Each structure stands twice: as structure tokens, then as C-alpha cells.
Amino acid sequence: MTISVCIPQYNRIGYLLDALDGIARQTHPDVEICIADDASTDDTPAQIARFAQTCSFPVRYERSATNQGYDRTLRRALELATGDYCLTLGNDDTLGPPDALARLADLLERHHRPEVGFTNYRHDGTNDVVRRATTTAAWPGGAPTAWAHYASFGFVGGLFFRHDAFQRVNSDSADGSVFAQMYLAVRVLLAGGRLLTVAEPLVVKDLQPAGHRADSWRDAMHGDWRRFRKTDGGLPQAVAAVARAFADAGASTPAVAYRLLRKHYRQTYPYWLLEYRSHGGLVNALGLVAGLFPRAVLRPFSLSPARRLGLLGWYAAATALGLLTPTGLFQRVKTPLYAWLKRRKPGFA
Numbered sequence: 357m358t359i360s361v362c363i364p365q366y367n368r369i370g371y372l373l374d375a376l377d378g379i380a381r382q383t384h385p386d387v388e389i390c391i392a393d394d395a396s397t398d399d400t401p402a403q404i405a406r407f408a409q410t411c412s413f414p415v416r417y418e419r420s421a422t423n424q425g426y427d428r429t430l431r432r433a434l435e436l437a438t439g440d441y442c443l444t445l446g447n448d449d450t451l452g453p454p455d456a457l458a459r460l461a462d463l464l465e466r467h468h469r470p471e472v473g474f475t476n477y478r479h480d481g482t483n484d485v486v487r488r489a490t491t492t493a494a495w496p497g498g499a500p501t502a503w504a505h506y507a508s509f510g511f512v513g514g515l516f517f518r519h520d521a522f523q524r525v526n527s528d529s530a531d532g533s534v535f536a537q538m539y540l541a542v543r544v545l546l547a548g549g550r551l552l553t554v555a556e557p558l559v560v561k562d563l564q565p566a567g568h569r570a571d572s573w574r575d576a577m578h579g580d581w582r583r584f585r586k587t588d589g590g591l592p593q594a595v596a597a598v599a600r601a602f603a604d605a606g607a608s609t610p611a612v613a614y615r616l617l618r619k620h621y622r623q624t625y626p627y628w629l630l631e632y633r634s635h636g637g638l639v640n641a642l643g644l645v646a647g648l649f650p651r652a653v654l655r656p657f658s659l660s661p662a663r664r665l666g667l668l669g670w671y672a673a674a675t676a677l678g679l680l681t682p683t684g685l686f687q688r689v690k691t692p693l694y695a696w697l698k699r700r701k702p703g704f705a
Contacts, residue, residue, distance in 0.1 A: 357461045358386040360437030360519070361451075362444050364429040364512075366394040369403050371448035374565045378450030380411050384457035390442075392433035393419035394426070427528075427536035430512065434522055440469075442517045444537060448563045449513035452478065456558040460516070463554060467494045471521035471549030472541050475514035477559035479572070486511075486561075489553035490695060499607055502545040503615075505553070506598050507624070509541040514559035517541075521549050529604055534590060535597040542601035577637030584639050586647035589628060591620050596656060613657045614667070621648075621670040629678025630686040645675055 361379050365372055372391075379389060389411070393400055401419055408415035416436045420429070434442050441464065443457070451457065464470065478485045488508040495501045509515055515537055521544045530539035545551060562572040595616045602608040625648060632641040650668045659667075 357441065357464065358388065358439035359384065359457050359461060359516075360388045360390050360439035360442045361457075362390045362430075362433035362437055362442045363392070363447055364394065364426060364433050365391050365396060365400060365447045366423075366426075366429065367396045367398045367400070368447055369396070369398050369400045370565045371563055372400070373403060373407065374563045375445060375447060375450040376407055376411070378452075378560065379445075380407075380413065381454045382413075382451060382457045383455050384461055386439070386461075387413045387457060388416060388437070388439055389413055390416045390433050390436040391418070392429045392436060393417065394429040395420050395423045425532060426534050427531040430536050431526060431528070431531075431540075434517065435526070437519060440519055442519055442522060444512050444515045444517075445559065446513050446561075448561075449477075450560050450563060452558050452560050459556060460554065460558060463492065463552065464516075467550075467552050469518060470494055470552040471497070471518045472544040473516050473552035473554060474508050475516075475554040475559055476557040477511070477514050477561045478557040480560050480563050485557045487555070487695065489555045491553065492555045493553055495551040495553070497545050497548040497550050499546060499602075501551055502542045502601075505545075505551060506538060506542050507594075508553075509538045510535065510594060511561070512537050513561055514554075515541065516552075517544065518549075521547075527604065529600050530597040533593045533597040535594045538594060539597045539601045542598055543605055546601065546605035546607050574635050577632060577635045577640055579636055579639055581639055585643050587640070587643045588647040588653065589644060591624060591648065592653045592656070595620060599657075610658070614659055614663045617654070617657070617667055618670060621650075621667055621674055625671070626674040626678035626681075629675070630681060630683065630690075633679070634683040634687060641679065645679070 391404060404415065404417045418432065418436060430444065474488060476485060476487050476489050517540065522540060525540055525543035525547065530536045595613065598616055599613045602612045628644060629641045632644065650664065650671050654664055654667060
């Protein structure tokens with residue numbers, strides 16, 4: 357089984373070189389590295405040429421003449437692949453243990469080559485594991501599985517697509533959202549593709565190369581009111597990408613966007629507020645409160661007045677929860693709360 361490691365690249369070559377070192381150490385024999393470069397302005401082409409001369413795996417590199425944006429670049433990296441499976445990484449992510457791809461290949465064979473899936477990952481430096489997969493298991497395709505797991509495709513590192521399944525759903529419908537991977541995964545699942553969740557943290561997120569600044573959301577937290585700005589965390593764009601996937605698959609109903617928005621206002625939004633406050637980011641949290649006010653967020657969606665009012669209620673309740681809950685209490689219950697939320701399998705009923 358050949359696994360193509362697919363990476364969208366734009367500048368930050370120091371991070372990418374560290375990431376490539378982790379990939380080059382893999383013990384799985386059938387690997388290719390596919391890099392789509394979104395017109396980087398640093399010395400990415402020269403550095404990749406040097407890396408390719410020493411790497412034992414084939415390197416497929418293509419640089420666009422003009423900037424195409426993240427989504428198109430990610431899809432181009434997947435299009436470059438010739439392997440049986442495509443595994444996606446950000447340019448500051450890498451593979452963990454040297455046998456990560458060998459373990460993944462074994463799991464894919466044992467679960468009869470499912471069409472799509474994701475692994476858990478850990479943060480570089482802290483080694484904290486994000487358990488988006490609560491267990492290693494196969495799930496049937498269809499809308500219930502898509503609904504239960506779509507949010508786990510928000511982080512691109514450690515996602516995998518069977519190549520033929522990706523080719524069947526590849527589309528520019530979500531380009532510009534920065535969530536093309538969510539669109540593609542949901543399309544695969546709605547087409548009946550099976551899902552594999554992998555509990556092992558096979559991927560390392562947010563590399564911290566020597567001489568480079570750490571680059572995670574925690575580094576952006578601050579208490580400086582002079583730097584206050586509205587932000588939406590990409591939540592409306594993620595909802596739009598997933599709703600578009602349902603629509604393009606012919607599975608959309610008037611309730612899809614509403615239920616996606618309601619879920620994020622009830623769960624994601626207050627969780628983010630508490631995380632921001634826990635890391636000294638009260639100003640960031642208030643920027644999120646301002647940026648996710650429903651009037652602007654709901655504008656692109658066709659919702660009835662009653663549903664808009666309902667979402668405003670969820671926004672108000674979640675804002676109070678996120679700003680008033682003691683952060684010490686949140687830190688004590690965060691891990692079991694996250695696990696409980698991941699175990700829930702909501703449907704469209």
C-alpha cells in the first residue's frame with residue numbers, strides 16, 4: 357500500500373523542513389511526498405530540491421505561478437498524489453513515531469480499506485494529546501456518521517482519504533473557506549464512504565523549530581485592549597463548507613445549516629471562550645463574542661425568524677457560560693467534558 361503524504365505549502369520553509377525530517381524517517385517502504393506550493397516568496401523551491409536529493413522517498417513538488425489560497429493548494433497536493441491513500445499534513449505538522457505510516461497502513465488493511473478517516477494528534481513541546489477519535493473503529497458511511505464526525509476534520513493534520521474516493525468528490529465548491537478538507541470528507545461520507553477513526557496520536561501539531569517562534573493559537577492570547585478586534589474563529593466558514601457538502605451531495609434540508617450553527621453555538625463557542633480565558637486571552641474572548649454575534653453570522657444562511665431567534669438565545673446563554681464559568685472549574689472538567697461530547701452521536705432527527 358502506497359501512502360502519499362500531501363502538504364499545502366506557503367512560506368515558513370523552516371517549519372516544513374522540520375516536518376519533512378519526520379516524514380523521511382518513516383519505516384513504511386511505500387511512501388511518496390506531495391507538496392503543492394502556493395507561490396511561496398521564500399526559498400522553498402531550492403530547499404525542496406535539496407531535500408529531494410537526500411530523501412529516500414519520491415518527492416512530487418509543484419509551485420503555482422500565482423497565489424491560489426489554502427483550499428486550492430490543499431486540493432492540488434491531493435491531486436499530485438499517486439498512492440492508494442492520501443494523508444494530509446499542514447506545513448508545520450509532522451508524523452510522530454517512525455512507524456506511524458506503517459501502523460496506519462496496517463489499520464487500513466485490517467479495516468478493509470475504508471474511504472476516509474483521521475488520527476489523533478499531539479502538540480509539539482507540551483505533548484498534550486487531542487483525542488478527536490475516542491477509539492480505533494470503523495463506522496458506516498451516511499449522514500449520521502457525517503453529522504457525528506464532521507468537526508474532527510477541521511484540523512488538516514492526520515486526515516486520510518482513499519485516493520479514488522477523493523477523486524470522486526474533488527470540487528472547488530469550498531475553495532475560499534479554509535475548510536476544504538471538511539467539505540471533502542463530508543462528501544465522501546455522504547456518498548457512502550466508510551470512516552476509520554484512529555486513537556493513536558500519529559501526528560505532531562505546531563512544530564517549534566529552533567530559532568522560530570512557536571505558532572499556535574495560544575501564542576495569540578493577550579490582555580491588551582489596544583489590540584482588541586472582532587474574530588469569528590472561522591466558525592461561519594466551517595458551517596458554510598459543511599452545509600455546501602450536504603447540498604452538493606443532494607442531502608441538504610432547510611434544517612442542516614440551522615443544526616450546524618446550533619451545535620457550534622452550544623458547544624464550540626463556549627468552549628473556545630473558556631479556553632481563551634484560561635490562557636490569559638480575555639480580550640481575545642471578547643473579540644470572539646463580538647465576531648460571532650448572530651446578526652452578521654446568520655446573514656448568508658436562509659433561516660426562518662423563529663430559528664434566528666432561537667440561535668440568538670443559544671448565543672446569549674453560551675456567552676454567559678463562557679465568560680462567567682470559573683476557569684479553574686473548566687480546567688478540572690475539560691477532559692471528561694470533551695470525551696463526553698465526542699461520544700455523543702447526534703443525528704438529524
